[in-house]
Amino acid sequence: MNITRLSSAVSIRRTGGNATADQLEAVKAIIRTVRSEGDAALIRFAKKWDQAELTDLRVSRQEIEQAVKRFDPQLLSDLAEAAENIRAYHANQKQEGYKVIQTNGSYVGQRVTAIESAGLYVPGGTAAYPSSVLMNVIPAQAAGVQRIVLMSPPAADGSLSDGVLAAAHILGIEEIYKSGGAQAIAALAYGTESISPVDKITGPGNIFVALAKSEVNGDVAIDMIAGPSEIAIIADATAYPDEIAADLLSQAEHDPMASAVLLTTDVALAKEVSEEVERQLMELPRQSIARAAIEDFGAIYLGETMEELIAAANQLAPEHLEIMTANAVEDAEKVKHTGAIFIGRYSSEPIGDYFAGTNHVLPTNSTARFSSALSVYDFLKRTSIIHYSEQAWQDNKEKIARLARLEGLEAHARAVESRQWKKENRS
Numbered sequence: 048m049n050i051t052r053l054s055s056a057v058s059i060r061r062t063g064g065n066a067t068a069d070q071l072e073a074v075k076a077i078i079r080t081v082r083s084e085g086d087a088a089l090i091r092f093a094k095k096w097d098q099a100e101l102t103d104l105r106v107s108r109q110e111i112e113q114a115v116k117r118f119d120p121q122l123l124s125d126l127a128e129a130a131e132n133i134r135a136y137h138a139n140q141k142q143e144g145y146k147v148i149q150t151n152g153s154y155v156g157q158r159v160t161a162i163e164s165a166g167l168y169v170p171g172g173t174a175a176y177p178s179s180v181l182m183n184v185i186p187a188q189a190a191g192v193q194r195i196v197l198m199s200p201p202a203a204d205g206s207l208s209d210g211v212l213a214a215a216h217i218l219g220i221e222e223i224y225k226s227g228g229a230q231a232i233a234a235l236a237y238g239t240e241s242i243s244p245v246d247k248i249t250g251p252g253n254i255f256v257a258l259a260k261s262e263v264n265g266d267v268a269i270d271m272i273a274g275p276s277e278i279a280i281i282a283d284a285t286a287y288p289d290e291i292a293a294d295l296l297s298q299a300e301h302d303p304m305a306s307a308v309l310l311t312t313d314v315a316l317a318k319e320v321s322e323e324v325e326r327q328l329m330e331l332p333r334q335s336i337a338r339a340a341i342e343d344f345g346a347i348y349l350g351e352t353m354e355e356l357i358a359a360a361n362q363l364a365p366e367h368l369e370i371m372t373a374n375a376v377e378d379a380e381k382v383k384h385t386g387a388i389f390i391g392r393y394s395s396e397p398i399g400d401y402f403a404g405t406n407h408v409l410p411t412n413s414t415a416r417f418s419s420a421l422s423v424y425d426f427l428k429r430t431s432i433i434h435y436s437e438q439a440w441q442d443n444k445e446k447i448a449r450l451a452r453l454e455g456l457e458a459h460a461r462a463v464e465s466r467q468w469k470k471e472n473r474s
Contacts, residue, residue, distance in 0.1 A: 048309075048321045048341060053350040053359055066258055074258040078233040085239035092230045097171075099201040099225070104241050106207060106223040114212035122210070127217050129402050130181050136404030137189045140423035144432075152436030157429050161191035162268070164243075165426060166235035168250035171200035171227055175208035176251075182406050182421065183249045184218045190426035195220055196245055198235060200227020228252075229259035236263035249421060251408065270421055274411040275304035275344075277366040278396055279385075281356050281378065284313040286371035286392070291316075292323035294369055294395055295345065296337050303339035308363065309347045310356040317347045357381045364415040367396045386415045440466060 081088045086104060093099045115123070146156035167183040170176055180197065187195050197220055199207050207225060215223055224242060226234060232252075238244035247268040248260060260269045278298040280291055295307040311317050324341060331337050350356045357378065360368055364384035372378050375391045382388055386409030387399055400407045408421035444463050451459035 048324055048345050048347050050317050050321060050347045050349060053310075053348045053355055066254055070254060071258055074229045074255055074262060077229040077255075078237075078259060078262055081230050081233035081239065082237050086241050089224075089226045089230055089234060089239060092228070093201055093226060096228060097201050098203040099205045101201065101205055101225055104224045104226060104239075106212065106225060108221065110206070111212050111216055111221065111223070114207075114209040115216050118209045118213040123213055123217070126177060126181070126210075126214055129178070130185065130214075130217050132402060132404035133181050133185045133406070134189065134404075137186050137406070137423050140186070141189060142424070142427060142429075144429075146432070149439065151438040151442065153439040154432070154434050156432040158432055160428050160430065161187075161193070162246040162426055162428060163192070164194040164196070164245040164247075165192050166196045166198060166245035166248045166250075168231060168235070168248065168252055168256060169197060169199040169211055170250075170252050170256070171202070171208070175199075175211055177208070177210035177214035178401050178407065179250060180211055180214035180218065180220075182408050184215075184220060186406065186421060186423045187249075187426045188218065190423045192426050194243075194245070195222070196235065196242070197223040198226050198231040199223070200231070201225040227256075229255045232256060232259035232263060236267040247426065249408070249425070270408065270425055271410060271414070271418060273408070275306065275340075276301040277306040277308075277411055278369065279306075279308040279310060279360055279363055279365040279367070280369040280371060281353075281360055282309060282311045282313070282316060282369075282371040283353070283373060284316060285373045286311075286316060288316060288319035288323045289327075290392065290395075291320045291371065292327050295320075295324060295341075296327055296331065297395070297397055298367065299337040299340035299345065300331060300333040301336075301340075303336055304344060305340040306344040306365070307341060308345070308365070310350060310359055311347070312350055312353065312356065314349060317349055321347060353378060354381075360385065364410075364413040366409045366411045366415065367399070369394065369396060384413075384416045386410050386418075386420055 089104055090101050093101050142159045144156060144158045146154050148154045165187045169179050184195055197215055199211055201207060232248060234242045235245050235248050249270040251273050257272050261272055276298045278295060280294060282291055291309060298305050299307045309320055328334055328338055360382060361384045366386045368385040369389040370379050371392055379388050379390045387405060389396055389399060399405050406420045406422060410418035447463045448460035
């Protein structure tokens, strides 16, 4: 890994991974096709890109049951325990409405309700992600979403991953369809003969999924446009090079465009981590993917002080930030911008991915400066409530009418004043 000195002239904001015009046009064409041809388009695309001959898009209950039977019992137990941790964490995010009652008999307030339906996209391809099922479904369930739909690309034999179906089974999700890519996003947004549209789409995917989510945004809500995975680690001389290298590679193996960055004040540590990354790369099953990520988007930055490292991390605003320092808890308090903070030696990033209970759907590409992890809040709507009493109307009607006329909106003013005319004519 390249070792570079931090300076005010060096920007470490994430770059790269932008879509091409051809990719965008391809996604638009797929969406148009799904909207016009429905199920037939999904079946044709499954044959073209997944080599799957489908006669039915929906996963049957029998397929789910068979997948659960085939699935390793210990892994099923592990997934169930992880689900409980995630459910317990997200239960704290539930919100209640409120009402502010005023002395004149009026009240204003807020009603909090869940959206009615949500669609979860679960990637296939180079890896299947049962954990993504847990992370997306559980916040929706905690919010009270009544209809949750799962979409995932089929294998060549027309099946979905046993792990994905086992995770869905643990959570009681039965509306599952075999479709991937931009076409699945289009089906969730606009519906087909078999699939009713949803109100919100969540879940990670490749560049085509991300582009499709961007295209349908506005017709349906989305969680975020997520880019390749990212990890940054702040470490000092107390940290262990082999552990840092392992954590950097845990994200590099996701995607050739994944980002892995070490920020340290210790020259010896930097050199040892660089050597350790190379050694561990040689032993990884996904070596080609991880090596591409390390070579193109991996870096080690040397700073003079911990304050300089933290400032650099805030500038990067990474998806994941680990802090392996002598004063990790105190240093973590100074971090402003990251999707998730992992504090101390034993808080390796995969703990958050799978088991701690926090959500692993996180903002990327420096959007942690203004975005947050997927949560119960993403599946809730907040409706304003206004109940004005006659006394409140009497006290404030002239003020409201004046403000309306200030903006040239005569009909607004008359709407408030019309109540006066009706009151006088009834007396």
